[in-house]
Amino acid sequence: MDIYEEVMELAKRRGFLWPSFEIYGGTAGFYDYGPLGAALKRNIEHLWRRFYVIGEGFYEIETPIIGVEEIFRASGHLASFTDPIVECKSCKEFFRADHIGDRCPVCDGELGDVFEFNLMFKSFIGPGSKRAGYLRPETAQGIFVDFPRLLRFFREKIPFGIVQIGKAFRNEISPRQGLIRLREFTQAEAEIFVNPQEKTHPGFDLVKDEVLTLLPRGADEPTRWRLADAVREGIIAHELLAYHIHLTYRFLTAVGISEDRLRFRQHMLDEMAHYASDCWDAEVLLDRLGWIEVVGIADRTDYDLKAHQEASKVDLGVFMAYDKPKVIEKRKIKPKMEVIGPRFKQDAKRIVAALEAMDPDEVGDQEIVLELEGREVTITPDMFECVKVREEVSGERLIPHVIEPSFGIDRIFYAVLEHAFSEEEVEGERRVVLRLLPSIAPIQACVLPLLGARDELVKVARDVHRQLRRQGLIVEYDASGTIGRRYRRQDEIGTPFCITIDYETLEDDTVTVRFRDSMEQVRVAIDELGDWLHSELGL
RNA sequence: GCGCCGAUAGUGUAGCGGUUAUCACCGAGGCUUGCCAAGCCUCAAACCCGGGUUCGAAUCCCGGUCGGCGCACCA
Structure with missing residues (x-):
C-alpha cells in the first residue's frame, strides 16, 4: 500500500471520508465527509476565515448555488463549458465538432458520434422547464454580480475584498483520485476589487523580505525568491499578487501543509484562463499524485465585471475622484436642439447621441450623413456647431480589477491528511499517527x-x-x-x-x-x- | 469517453465449478490488566449489481457500477 491508499483507507475506516451513495453502488466524483472529516474540514474553513475575514478585513457573503443562464452566458462558462465534442475512432483524439469536417484532421480516421461536452450541471427553475438554471462552476460569479450592491455597502470606495465559502459543481468527464477531482466540491474564494493603477498592498512592506519557492513560467526548477526581488524582476506581476501568494503560503502552512512540499507555480501563457493576466498555483507534493494544485491566485483583471456590465447593461464602474479636479479643454459637437428637435421629432434623441459620439476634428463643419436603422439621415451644418469647451473633471469612472485567491478546500483537506500521516515503530509495533496541528484536530x-x-x-x-x-x-x-x-x-x-x-x-x-x-x-x-x-x- | 487490471465482513485477505465461504486485525460484551495496539472466553459481520452457461457459480461468460493505471478531458 502506498501512502495514498493508507490515508484513504484510514479516512474511510475512521469516519473522515466515505464514497457518497455507497449503498446504491456509489458515484464517481462525490464524497461524504464523515463525523471526523466534517469536523476537520470545518476547522480548515474556520482557519481560512481567520486569515481572510479577520486578518484581511474581507467580508463573507453567501449567494445561490444555482445561477440563472444569463450569468454564465456573460461569464463565458456557457460557451466554453458546452462544446460539441467528437472523438476520432482510430487515434482517440478529441475535437470540437463544429470546427472540423468529416475526417480526423490528425490521422484522417473516421469520427465517432458527436456528444455535448457540458461541464455545468443544468437544471430548470420553476415549472415548465422554461428557464434554465446551472449549478455554479465557481463561487466567484455570485460575488461579481453583486458588485453594485457591494460597492454601495463599502460607500463607493475601492479597494475591498469579499469572500465566499461554498459548493461548486463541475460535471467532470472522468473524476479520479479521491478528493482531487470531484464533481461537487468546496471552494473558498476571495475577490479583491482594486484600482488597476494601484496593485499594491499596505502590508507588503512587512512581507517583502520573505522567501518563497517559486516555479516561474519557463523555469525548469523551482527556485527560492525574495518577494521584493520577484516583483522587481517582473516574475510576479505586482505587489498585490505577491502579497496574496505569501498569504496563501501562510495559510497553507498554518493548516499543516509541510513547507518543503509546497511551491508556487506560474501558469503558462496558454494554460491561463481566458480572463487572467497572471496566475500562480499553490501546489503541494503528494505521495502518489505528484504536484497537485490546491490554490489558484489570479489577476482576473476587469474581465468579469466588464462582461457582466455589457450583458446586464448595468454600470459596474467606480467613480474615482482625482486629488485635484482636472481642467481640460476640448472641442465638442454641440447639437442645435431648436433645429434638430422640430425637424426629426422622435428620432432627435438618437441623432443627438450619435452626433455627440463623433470626433469633432473629423467632422469640421461639413454635412454629416448618419445611418439610422437603415435610413440615411443628413445632418446639415446649421444643425450643430463645433465649440471649444473648458470642462472641470473631478474624477473618472473605471472598472476595478479583481485579484482572486481561490482555494480548493477538498484538495487541501486531503493534503493535510497526507502530510499529517505518519507511521513509526514503537517497541516492535507499528504506530500510526495523524500529526494534525492541534488547532485543527477534529x-x-x-x-x-x-x-x-x-x-x-x-x-x-x-x-x-x-x-x-x-x-x-x-x-x-x-x-x-x-x-x-x-x-x-x-x-x-x-x-x-x-x-x-x-x-x-x-x-x-x-x-x-x-x-x-x-x-x-x-x-x-x-x-x-x-x-x-x-x-x-x-x- | 476509450483501453488494460481489479472488486469477498468495518479493514486487509484465502478461495481457482461441489456441504455451513478462510484467516487476521478492528468492533461489542465479559474475565484479566497500575500508562502505550498483551492474554483468555463469547458475540457480531462479507461474495458489487443484473443477465447467461451449468444439476450446481464467489469461482466461467456478457453487460453495468465502483476503484486503480494509461490516453483524453480538467475554461
Missing part, C-alpha cells in the same frame, strides 16, 4: 480512566469529561480496552492530547496528559486542565 482531547473497570476511576473520568465539554472543548471519552490500545486509537485520528485518570488523581486531583506526537506525559491539575488545553490548542 477531537481536541480524549479522557480515559486508566482502568475501564474501576468505578472510582470511571466516575472521576466522566466528571472531567463533562467539565471539559462545558468549557467548550471537543472531548471524547473512552474506557474500553487497555490504555495502550486507547492511546493508539486516538493517535490514528489525530487527537493531540489524552487525559488519563489514574490512582494519583484520586490522591491529588491531577491527571496525566499524554502528548500524541512524543508520547510524553505531564501532570496537570484538574482545575487548570481547561485553561491548559485552551492554551495548548492555540484557541
Whole structure:
C-alpha cells in the first residue's frame, strides 16, 4: 500500500471520508465527509476565515448555488463549458465538432458520434422547464454580480475584498483520485476589487523580505525568491499578487501543509484562463499524485465585471475622484436642439447621441450623413456647431480589477491528511499517527480512566469529561480496552492530547496528559486542565 | 469517453465449478490488566449489481457500477 491508499483507507475506516451513495453502488466524483472529516474540514474553513475575514478585513457573503443562464452566458462558462465534442475512432483524439469536417484532421480516421461536452450541471427553475438554471462552476460569479450592491455597502470606495465559502459543481468527464477531482466540491474564494493603477498592498512592506519557492513560467526548477526581488524582476506581476501568494503560503502552512512540499507555480501563457493576466498555483507534493494544485491566485483583471456590465447593461464602474479636479479643454459637437428637435421629432434623441459620439476634428463643419436603422439621415451644418469647451473633471469612472485567491478546500483537506500521516515503530509495533496541528484536530482531547473497570476511576473520568465539554472543548471519552490500545486509537485520528485518570488523581486531583506526537506525559491539575488545553490548542 | 487490471465482513485477505465461504486485525460484551495496539472466553459481520452457461457459480461468460493505471478531458 502506498501512502495514498493508507490515508484513504484510514479516512474511510475512521469516519473522515466515505464514497457518497455507497449503498446504491456509489458515484464517481462525490464524497461524504464523515463525523471526523466534517469536523476537520470545518476547522480548515474556520482557519481560512481567520486569515481572510479577520486578518484581511474581507467580508463573507453567501449567494445561490444555482445561477440563472444569463450569468454564465456573460461569464463565458456557457460557451466554453458546452462544446460539441467528437472523438476520432482510430487515434482517440478529441475535437470540437463544429470546427472540423468529416475526417480526423490528425490521422484522417473516421469520427465517432458527436456528444455535448457540458461541464455545468443544468437544471430548470420553476415549472415548465422554461428557464434554465446551472449549478455554479465557481463561487466567484455570485460575488461579481453583486458588485453594485457591494460597492454601495463599502460607500463607493475601492479597494475591498469579499469572500465566499461554498459548493461548486463541475460535471467532470472522468473524476479520479479521491478528493482531487470531484464533481461537487468546496471552494473558498476571495475577490479583491482594486484600482488597476494601484496593485499594491499596505502590508507588503512587512512581507517583502520573505522567501518563497517559486516555479516561474519557463523555469525548469523551482527556485527560492525574495518577494521584493520577484516583483522587481517582473516574475510576479505586482505587489498585490505577491502579497496574496505569501498569504496563501501562510495559510497553507498554518493548516499543516509541510513547507518543503509546497511551491508556487506560474501558469503558462496558454494554460491561463481566458480572463487572467497572471496566475500562480499553490501546489503541494503528494505521495502518489505528484504536484497537485490546491490554490489558484489570479489577476482576473476587469474581465468579469466588464462582461457582466455589457450583458446586464448595468454600470459596474467606480467613480474615482482625482486629488485635484482636472481642467481640460476640448472641442465638442454641440447639437442645435431648436433645429434638430422640430425637424426629426422622435428620432432627435438618437441623432443627438450619435452626433455627440463623433470626433469633432473629423467632422469640421461639413454635412454629416448618419445611418439610422437603415435610413440615411443628413445632418446639415446649421444643425450643430463645433465649440471649444473648458470642462472641470473631478474624477473618472473605471472598472476595478479583481485579484482572486481561490482555494480548493477538498484538495487541501486531503493534503493535510497526507502530510499529517505518519507511521513509526514503537517497541516492535507499528504506530500510526495523524500529526494534525492541534488547532485543527477534529477531537481536541480524549479522557480515559486508566482502568475501564474501576468505578472510582470511571466516575472521576466522566466528571472531567463533562467539565471539559462545558468549557467548550471537543472531548471524547473512552474506557474500553487497555490504555495502550486507547492511546493508539486516538493517535490514528489525530487527537493531540489524552487525559488519563489514574490512582494519583484520586490522591491529588491531577491527571496525566499524554502528548500524541512524543508520547510524553505531564501532570496537570484538574482545575487548570481547561485553561491548559485552551492554551495548548492555540484557541 | 476509450483501453488494460481489479472488486469477498468495518479493514486487509484465502478461495481457482461441489456441504455451513478462510484467516487476521478492528468492533461489542465479559474475565484479566497500575500508562502505550498483551492474554483468555463469547458475540457480531462479507461474495458489487443484473443477465447467461451449468444439476450446481464467489469461482466461467456478457453487460453495468465502483476503484486503480494509461490516453483524453480538467475554461
